[in-house]
Amino acid sequence: MQDDLELIKRLQNQDSNALSAIYDRYSGALYGVILRMCKNEEWAQDLLQETFLKIWQKSNQYDSEKGKFYTWSYRIAKNLTLNALRNPSKLIQNEDLSVYSDKELDEPEQDILELNGSLKKLEPHHQRALELVYFNGLTHREAHKEMDVPLGTFKSYIKQALKKLRETYQKELFLFWIIIEKMI
Numbered sequence: 001m002q003d004d005l006e007l008i009k010r011l012q013n014q015d016s017n018a019l020s021a022i023y024d025r026y027s028g029a030l031y032g033v034i035l036r037m038c039k040n041e042e043w044a045q046d047l048l049q050e051t052f053l054k055i056w057q058k059s060n061q062y063d064s065e066k067g068k069f070y071t072w073s074y075r076i077a078k079n080l081t082l083n084a085l086r087n088p089s090k091l092i093q094n095e096d097l098s099v100y101s102d103k104e105l106d107e108p109e110q111d112i113l114e115l116n117g118s119l120k121k122l123e124p125h126h127q128r129a130l131e132l133v134y135f136n137g138l139t140h141r142e143a144h145k146e147m148d149v150p151l152g153t154f155k156s157y158i159k160q161a162l163k164k165l166r167e168t169y170q171k172e173l174f175l176f177w178i179i180i181e182k183m184i
Helices: 002-012 016-038 041-061 069-086 102-120 124-135 140-147 151-168 172-183
Strands: none
Touching: 002 016, 002 041, 016 041, 016 069, 041 069, 102 124, 124 140, 124 151, 140 151
């Protein structure tokens, strides 16, 4: 879109009105991506704000010859969200956690460590398939293209990975994976 190129050039020149126009144009789609990944409206709103702050700060790094502006901004939103999900303490800085006992806080961390260990035992292509779908929020159709394999092959990667996880990770948390497997 010619209009987009003009707006982007203005944004790169630190025109706040251009940022506002770009926000109006792209915030809905980016918010949807973020919300789908973090599943928390308050966090998604904060992450959307951080996304546009980063778009403002890094606008000079955008190159229209390398791809569309939406794709570039989508990757910023996705990476910020993934980083926040990896370190949720940044997302809940203002919440009072004093009502929880230390045991309740340590237990999920232990589960995550065990799941992480089980994930690392998978073949690299299985790890990548799970990462794309469950951690990056891609659909199977998007993810198989990202891995450059046929859709059927990609789906078998997911099924094989979940089967292997079932063998190595026997916690209640794994019920979640079984439910997802049945949805495939």
